[in-house]
C-alpha cells in the first residue's frame with residue numbers, strides 16, 4: 741500500500757460508554773476516493789464511529805487502519821498514529837467549530853503554519869485560494885460572527901482542506917443550514933468528490949446520498965444494518981427498520 745493512500749479498514753471495532761455498548765463489533769472498509777454516506781437513527785453510533793477513526797474517541801476492542809497507520813484500543817499508545825491519521829483525514833462538524841477570535845483566513849492558515857510549519861506567505865496564498873474556491877473571496881478578513889452559517893461551514897471546509905488531507909470525515913455538516921446554503925455546501929462536497937478525496941459523510945440528506953455518493957452504510961444500535969449502493973439501500977431496503985427510518989426522514 742502506498743504511503744498516504746487512504747484505504748480504511750475497520751475490524752471488530754467495539755466502543756462502550758460506561759455500560760452502554762455504542763459500537764458493537766463493526767467491520768467496514770472504505771476504498772480510496774470513495775464517497776460514503778453514513779445514515780441511521782439518532783444514537784446509532786455514527787458520530788462515535790467518525791470520532792474513533794479520527795482518534796477523538798478511544799475504543800475498547802478491534803482495530804482501525806488508515807493507510808499505513810493503525811489505531812488500537814485504549815487511550816494510550818496511539819498518539820503518533822492519531823497525528824498521522826489526522827494529517828490524512830480532516831474532520832468537519834455540524835457546529836463548524838471555528839476559532840471565534842480569528843478571521844476566516846486566520847482560521848484557515850492556523851494549522852498549516854503551526855502544525856505543518858508552512859511559511860506564512862505560502863499558507864496565506866493557499867488559504868486565499870481555498871476560500872476563493874468556496875466562494876468566500878470577499879470574506880477573507882471577516883470574523884466568524886459576521887458570517888452566515890453556510891459561510892462558516894465553508895470556512896470550516898477550507899480550513900480542513902488547507903492541511904491537504906486525502907479525505908474528509910463530515911458529521912452532519914449541512915444540518916444547521918437553510919436549504920439554499922445547504923445546497924451550496926453539498927455542491928462543494930460534490931466538487932471534492934470530483935477531486936478524488938475520500939469522503940465519509942454522516943448525513944440526513946437522502947437526496948444527496950442517492951445522487952452523489954457511491955455507497956450508503958446504515959448504522960443502527962451500533963451495528964451495520966445495511967451496506968450497498970445508494971439504489972440498493974435507499975430504494976430497496978431489506979430491513980423493516982430501515983424502511984421505517986427512511987419513511988421518517990424523507991417526509
Ligand SMILES: Nc1ncnc2c1ncn2[C@@H]1O[C@H](COP(=O)(O)OP(=O)(O)OP(=O)(O)O)[C@@H](O)[C@H]1O
Pocket residue numbers: 757762780781782783784785786787788789
Ligand atoms: N461522550 C459520551 N458519553 C456518554 N455517552 C455518549 C457520549 N457520546 C455519545 N454517547 C452515546 O453513544 C450513543 C451513540 O451516540 P452518537 O453520537 O455516536 O450517535 P449518532 O448516531 O451520531 O446520533 P445523532 O444522529 O443523534 O447524531 C448514544 O447513545 C449517545 O448517548
Ligand SMILES: [Mg+2]
Pocket residue numbers: 786787788911
Ligand atoms: Mg451524531
